[in-house]
Amino acid sequence: MRILYAASEARPFAASGGLADVAGSLPKALCAAGQEACVVMPYYVNSFKPEQKEKMNYITNFTVPVGWRSQYCGLFSQQVDGVTYFFIDNEFYFKRDNGLYGYYDDAERYVFFSRAVLEMLKYIQFRPQVINSNDWQCALIPVYYDLFYRNAGGCYDNIKHVFTIHNIGYQGQYGLDLVKDIVGIPPHKVNIIEYDGDINFMKGAIEVADKVTTVSPTYAKEILDPWFSHGLDRILVSKQYKTCGFLNGIDTDMYNPETDTAIAANFSAKDHKGKAACKSAIFQEFGMPEYKIPLLTMISRFADHKGFDLVRAVFDEIIATDMQVVILGSGESQYEEFFQNMHWRYPDKVGFYRGFNTGLAKRLYAGSDMFLMPSKSEPCGLAQMIAARYGTIPIVRATGGLKDSIIDYGDNGIGFTFQSYNAHDMLGAVQRAKAAYDNRMAWGRLVTRAMKADFSWAQSAKLYIGLYKELCGE
Secondary structure, three states: OEEEEEOOOEOOOEOOOHHHHHHHHHHHHHHHOOOEEEEEEEOOHHHOOHHHHHOOEEEEEEEEEEOOEEEEEEEEEEEEOOEEEEEEEOHHHHOOOOOOOOOOOHHHHHHHHHHHHHHHHHHOOOOOOEEEEEOHHHOHHHHHHHHHHOOOOHHHOOOEEEEEEOOOOOOOEEOOOHHHHHHOOOHHHHHHOEEOOEEEHHHHHHHHOOEEEEOOHHHHHHOOOHHHHOOOHHHHHHOHHHEEEOOOOOOOOOOOOOOOOOOOOOOOOOOOHHHHHHHHHHHHHHOOOOOOOOEEEEEEEEOHHHOHHHHHHOHHHHHHOOOEEEEEEEEOHHHHHHHHHHHHHOOOOEEEEEOOOHHHHHHHHHHOOEEEEOOOOOOOOOHHHHHHHOOOEEEEEOOHHHHHHOOEHHHOOOEEEEOOOOHHHHHHHHHHHHHHHHOHHHHHHHHHHHHHOOOOOHHHHHHHHHHHHHHHOO
């Protein structure tokens, strides 16, 4: 199978969230399973490291239709871990200083990218059988193919399209006034992307893609419900015959406590000794005393849907459970201020790092005893898998990918779960984890079981390959 994986971000080049982890790992797993997989993404000039820019191979340049205009597009490539990455270059759209997204012209930027991905096929030797597009930034790829390229023949002949929803909360919703000047869809075809009086890029992809996938089986069911769908439940219910969910994995080479150079000491499922050294290093880094009690960590963007309203409601009770807490993250100011105040109130029990630091995140995964992730909704979640990989026991709400990946300790699983979105139900799960921690022999066995859990991409890659082959009749 020949698969082109289209994403707005991908590790190791540019990342703002879990999509980059998936786009950097799944194609590699597909190649390891004997398939041909390439990635295409924007060339965010200011986000790439100097050594990455030096290794770029220039292929060609061409023009891309954007509404009534034609825009320059440069095409570059680079190989990483056996995967070829193609880069769509236009400095007007992608040379930005303040992150990847959130600009006034995001609609135009990703209209350009979507058309450029399809135009690019004329200039490369790779002939994809399947294009897997991800999230709203790539949602117009199957739409444009259906409207302008399906009958073009040659490199466009019989390409199948898979659209993957990573977070349905971000859909690419804009006013109808963009149709003529930016999107460039004929008036009689606007119904493909029109939804509730606006244009909706994600709705268009759901409409025309051959298959729609999500990043966990439970999330594929949840988004049929208005509570989770952010308004798209009507179109999703009508298209559920072609919708399914595959649980994401993690890069087990990148997240490997036996070889990770970012942590204080290495350890394995057979020998946990290094984990104690990692825990001590955290307390030294945060200037906190080390007590013989569990260390609970949260690593997240601060937002209501991540469950921080629950944490705030019972934070004093969590501390009273007799544990130390370290929080890494940033986001809504109300939560940044809350955790800063908690650090001042409990200086020996609470550590807080405002912002994000990749190295510190790894050190926290490695040195903590428990990892709290009480999300209101979570399409997949990777943090709970990474935590388990490092022997840090997840405490999660049973929703989306959290439900699919973490089985409760009481059912011989690898973590602690709670069902309802309720602060005291969450507190109960934390207290059950503390009680289990106090039985040191049983806790050691739980840590071993968690570290042995298989969260690699191997199984998910098999499911994706099966889907691609089904679409292509192989």
